Amino acid sequence: GLSSEREGIAVSAVALQDHIIHSHQLQGLSLADPMKSRSRNTRNIYRLVNKDTVKAVIDTGLQKKSTHQKNKEDEEKEYVLDPNPPQLTLAQKLGLVEPPSLPLTAEEWTKIKQRSIQHGDSIQPCAICREEFALQPQVLLSCSHVFHKACLKAFEKFTGKKSCPLCRKKQYQTRVIHDGARLYKIKCAIRIQASWRGFVVRKWYKNLRKTVPPKDSKLRKQFFEEKVQQISSRLLSSYDINLDDFLSKIDSSIAACRDAFQQLEGKEILLSENDWEKIQMQAFRQEIVDCPICIMPLSPTAHPACVFSGTSNPFSRQTVLLSCSHLFHHSCLEAFEEFSLRVQHICPLCRSYYQKKVLKC
Template identity: 95%
Template sequence: GLASEREGIAVSAVALQDHIIRSHQLQGLSLAEPFKSRSRNIRNIYRLVNKDAVKAVVDTGLQKKSTHQKNKEDEEKEYVLDPNPPRLTLAQKLGLVEPPSLPLTAEEWAKIKQRSIQHGDSIQPCAICREEFALQPQVLLSCSHVFHKACLKAFEKFTGKKSCPMCRKKQYQTRVIHDGARLYKTKCAIRIQASWRGYVVRKWYKNLRKTVPPKDNKLRKQFFEEKVCFICFFGPFFVLIQLP
């Protein structure tokens, strides 16, 4: 009985140790020599190239170059970055550590996205770089927080673990969304429309001031004085032009 109990404790200890190493992404750490990491295999990095076997490629222009144009639907399509759950560790299989949650369904992602929209996460700047999302790739986490895709990758690489920068939730799921890009396009369209409408209104107002006399006495007097000066100065020229 004592032997089996000791074996169970040893297995649990090894399972927990393996889980801690994997959770901290230290798979390259040598257990025999903890302060030395496994050396990378660099034999196949630099390969000798046989110059005689290399042939020059001449572009004759006969073959048409394939142009891959992404449709608007493909660009705005939302997808999950990690659709498959990670492999369970021995500690998770033994029930010592809580296993990761199953992949979220489309309905669950819709609820999470609705929660993020209610909080206005896409309107506010990214919590990591403090810049607006604009047209850069954007990701939605299963905890309803939104970040730049590049910022989240840099944060994960810097911390060495998968943890939400806002709520510190671990083992989250990630989905690519385009709410920030849509809001940015709408914002740019509103600015362009406002500029064009301002230009049209200013042009219309200038023409209106030239044709309609103002109601103020001083401005009205100045308006008619300008009209009389214009007629006296340019009137003879118009008469000469209209004569046969």
């Protein structure tokens, strides 16, 4: 009886030890001789190769490479990544350790996925790399957590065991889903639609600004100025102009104007008596009393009517009337003309060319 109990205890210990080795993925170790596993792995590394049996393979490009194009249904189809459960260890067969759970059914996976959707796991970035899922492969664990397929594989390889990075659940089951890719496509479509709508609205607003004048006074003025400029530019572009003929006409008109001005400068137009009477009446309305040059009175009475009366005064000096209706002493105006260096004299007040008439008071 003691021998049988001892044998059962030994078998249980070996089974538990084997289960621990399998759970920690340490199958390469050997309890009898640790060096045996190494010799097994390195037995066929340095095998000699017979050169006669080796054939050279040249890729001529004539063989057509088979391209497997998956349908959209196959790409969006969800499937379990590990459909077959792992083999039971000796400890699990003897009942020393709980066996792994059975594969989940489709209804159970639906409930787990609904729980993940309620938590918004596919909207949030991956908990391992902290990046959005985009179009990369995505896996759903039986604990309702979602990760990148490559990130989960790298995490399992780094830790050496199969446990969820968030809740630490062991021996989980994984299922490939495409919720992250679907949400990313919707997000990209929304961005494209938003950019297109913005472009349409901006184009519509530019056309509106071109046709409808604004209410602000400054902007309204600028709007009509631009419209007038556009109309004038269109008229100029539609009107065919020969520049050579146009410039020649301008030159001929300028030459004719120069000839007319030269004739006017050389020949003075004589004023008639009626013109002088009008100029005298204009000077009388101005009520000029003093000479603008010497600031002395033009007549002893200091009244402009004296200038145009027929009476004579021996003590008064001669007064001169200019065609610009200004009055001066004759002697003062002659002195001013002698002092001036111009060929044709101008009025000391209004700086215009004049004709003069001597008056007596």
